[in-house]
Amino acid sequence: MADWLDADALGPLLDLAATDADLQVGFAALDAAARFPLDPDALAQLVAELLALRRRTVAGSPGDTQATALLERLRAVRPKPAAAPFDAEAVAKQIHTAVDQLMQSADTAARLALLGSLGASGDRLSGRASPPTRGRSRGVPVQRATPPQPEARRAQLRLLQGGQRRQTFLAGAEHVVRCWIGPLEDAETAADQPIPDVAMPADGLLLQAQLYWRDGRGVEHSDSRTLLLPAERDARSGDCNLHLTVPEGERYVSADLVFRYRGRIFEAVRLEGFVLRPGEPETPAHTLSLRVQACRREVLGIADSPAVDGTLVIDAPPPSTADAAARLLLFDNHGAHAFDLGSSGTALRWLNDTLHLTETVVVRKQAKAGLPASDELDPDDPAVLNLLRTLARHGANLYNQLRDSGYRDPGERLQLLNRTGDHVPLEFVYDRGAPAEDATLCAGWRDVLQSDAANCPVCSRVPLADDQRDRVPVVCPLGFWSLQKVIERLDPDAASSAGASVPTAARRSLRPIDSALFACSDKVPEADRDQLWAALTQSVAHPVRAADWVEWKMAVQSDPALLLVLPHHDVDQGLDYLEIGAEGLSHAQARLGREQLLPSYINPDTTDPGPIVLMLGCQTAADADGGMGYVELTRRVQQQHAAIVLGTLAKVLGRHAAPVAQELVRQLAAVRDADTDFGTVMRRVRRRMLGRGYLMALCLVTLGDAQWRLAPSQAAAEHAH
Incomplete structure (x- = not known):
């Protein structure tokens, strides 16, 4: 070939350079490749430019000028004819190396160009070599066949x-x-x-x-x-x-x-x-x-969605194994690995027995002293410190189990798919070592709880060696994964069907929280119920209050953006139910059983996006048995075409539910950043609530897709301007 690369050869070269499955066959058929033994770095750059050019010409835009310039450059760097026989395998390995290097590059434009080229020919990707196509460098558009219906791959x-x-x-x-x-x-x-x-x-x-x-x-x-x-x-x-x-x-x-x-x-x-x-x-x-x-x-x-650093799957063990416990599988860029968090149930039981008691002690102490509820976490309160220390120890134990199994932290964004009834409390994991008996809050606690920073400005400057992890003198809030990471909990049963409301490229934002439906159990004191309702009317433009489930079912027909319910959760004859309303109501009015929880109570018209559901249930000891826990009910709620369901991993008893719900509504209604995904918003809400003294913030769990964005409410938008 006297002129080793001409315009007509550009099309086949582009095909072959970008194809993974046809390298062996394709390069053996292209004589020009015998004179193309470039090193991997030069080849990666060349492949990127060829693919960028092809991306423009395939789209139908003029490419003659760019093609001519690139061809001249290729001729200029043409090496002398190879003396050794053509080695197709060696050339194929060079291209493999170049494409791998290109895909790991930070050059987003080049990577997109590579994807465009790889996806341009179904024949090449199916393992069948395409015949050389003349004239592709002349700007001739590639005709695509109409895809068949339905999808059958x-x-x-x-x-x-x-x-x-x-x-x-x-x-x-x-x-x-x-x-x-x-x-x-x-x-x-x-x-x-x-x-x-x-x-x-x-x-x-x-x-x-x-x-x-x-x-x-x-x-x-x-x-x-x-x-x-x-x-x-x-x-x-x-x-x-x-x-x-x-x-x-x-x-x-x-x-x-x-x-x-x-x-x-x-x-x-x-x-x-x-x-x-x-x-x-x-x-x-x-x-x-x-x-x-x-x-x-x-x-x-959703092309611009933040990438997930690791995916965790909670799954039952294969039937062929002797394992009794569910498996926690991590898939990330390092590979795949299984972990055991056998003591997570112990941490949950301790939290359920301790958290609400600690909040009770704090509230009663303030009331006895004639003080109003604090607007800030008290770092010197013995009850608060004892809870944070003990919770951090439980979390450090969970983290040690992960480390002992070979865990390597993939990053700040985790996706968690739960295929069993088991609940792994990743939010409780604490990675800053076991606090000493007299540990205090770190010096940076106030700053980190008021910011969205990835690291504590104080603790991040002090690396923690392995021999220092047994008695750490401080508790850092960002050691808890609930405050450090974005954990996207998904229900595969809802996500795999039409049950869940999920974001798309054309519909990224949840509806502004300008409308809400509210109901409450009489287990919440009347003064707290009224205070929560008053706060709701101040934060939301169009709130509605339902006295029982009959009124709720009627009011939900108007598709409110926020559903706020503080029910009493109990079990009767082996069936659990949610109870709202005043004492003395009939069961038909007051109780909604799991078997009755249908779209007509959550999203009757399957409106997209679905509502945010905030459900803080007053739990009872019956939750501990039979696998009918409150967490399972939140999964059932999301399957009724809800977008996001917010709940807690620990009990909320009586008067504590209303203040927590009130602060949650206030924080969500105050969101002004329309471009922030909901996972980041909820991490921010947890930090702000803990900073204001709400210990329950550590137990808030979000079920739903973290890629949703929360559109600012009318009040928040007006305040921003």
């Missing part, structure tokens, strides 16, 4: 051992789990559910596939690769080869395969299959299964 895989396809695992051997997402293919193992019809970015989705399995000896096996899923619903993703070694003596594999997008769960499936000994024949009864465990696809179109 599924996660699929092929199990390989020694290059041979199998339907079972082989003991004592290494395997390749080749996975992809695409239309059903004959003779392949496919997930039991297709991908729902959901809008995707035009450039497709770059997914991280992660495989995790813990064998019978407790040894963990994990692997991770990336693949790209095109937006076209008839297009197949590229293949992703994950490696799994099955030790001798194993008889069954139950592995988790998770696809993550920007850190968030896209789909989680479970791969299960028998293990045979060498020489043991496969039979027709030996088949692999691939079952969907969780999926979160509704918000994938």
Whole structure:
């Protein structure tokens, strides 16, 4: 080839340089590649520029000038003809290295260009080499076929051992789990559910596939690769080869395969299959299964959403294992790992027995001294300090269990999917060591509770060595994960169906809190009820008060943005219920059972976005038994097309519910930043409430998508201007 690279060769080169699945075949067919042995750094830069050019030409914009300039540059840096024979594998490895380097780059424009190029051809991504397309550098738009309806792609895989396809695992051997997402293919193992019809970015989705399995000896096996899923619903993703070694003596594999997008769960499936000994024949009864465990696809179109640093999945152990407790699996950029938080129940029971008693002591002390309720946390109050110290010790114990299992903190934003009735109180984890018996609040506590800073200005300057973690002289508020991190709790049952109200690219903001519906149990003292109602009328433009569930059901037809209920939670004949209203009401008026909790009480018209539900229930000892806890009721509420549900992990008794609710409403109604996601807002609200002396703020739990934004109320907007 006298002129080693001309305009007509640019199209094929762009195809081949950006393709992962066709590198081996494609470069062997392109003679020009034999004269293209650049080092990885130079090649990464070249690939970025080629892809940026292709992104413009594929979109139909003129590209002749840019193409000509780039071609001249390529000719200028052309190396001398290679003396050695063309090595397609070596060139392919160079391109692989360059693309990997490019994807890890901070150059967002270059990464977007790479995604655009990878998603431009379904043929290339399906593993079939595309014929050279002439004239692509001349600005000819690529015609895309209309995608079929409905979406039918599924996660699929092929199990390989020694290059041979199998339907079972082989003991004592290494395997390749080749996975992809695409239309059903004959003779392949496919997930039991297709991908729902959901809008995707035009450039497709770059997914991280992660495989995790813990064998019978407790040894963990994990692997991770990336693949790209095109937006076209008839297009197949590229293949992703994950490696799994099955030790001798194993008889069954139950592995988790998770696809993550920007850190968030896209789909989680479970791969299960028998293990045979060498020489043991496969039979027709030996088949692999691939079952969907969780999926979160509704918000994938939000391009500017903050990435999640790690995803935690609380799941029941596989039926093939002897484990009795639920598993806590972490998937992050370091891989996949399982953890045990066996003492978390102890921390919850202690908190339920202690927190409300501490608040009672503080309130009574103020009343006895004739003082009004404090507007600031008292750092010298013995009862407050004792609670914070003890809670931090419980939290330090949880953190030590994580560290002992090999935990590495992925970052400040965590997504938590709970697939069991167990509740893991990540909000209580404390990572600043165990406080000493006489520990005080750190010198920076007031500043951090009034800011959105990621680190304490005082404690962050003093690194904590391992040999200093046993008796730390101070308690730092930002040691608690509820105040340090954004923890996005999701209910997969609601998220995988039409039950939850979720944000989309076109609908990011919750409705302003300008309307509210309020109801309360008579277990809350009358003076506190009236005070809460008065505060609600001052913070919200259009509040409504319901005397019982009959009135509530009628009033909710107007679609209020905030539902505020302080019910009494109890159990009767094995069925739990929420009770509101005055004493003497009939059960039909006062009680709403779990089995009656339907959309007609939360969001009857499935309005989007759904309401924020603030439910602070007065709990009883009946919560501790039967798996019918108050936390489970909050999950049930979100499934009725609520956007966000706010509750607590600890009891709220009597007069404490109203002040906590009053402060919560005040803080939410005062939000003025329309661009801040709800996860960040709630972390801010917890800090401000604790700074004002509300210890219950440490126990506030948000169920729902943290990517929602809270639109300022009319009053807050007017105040901002």
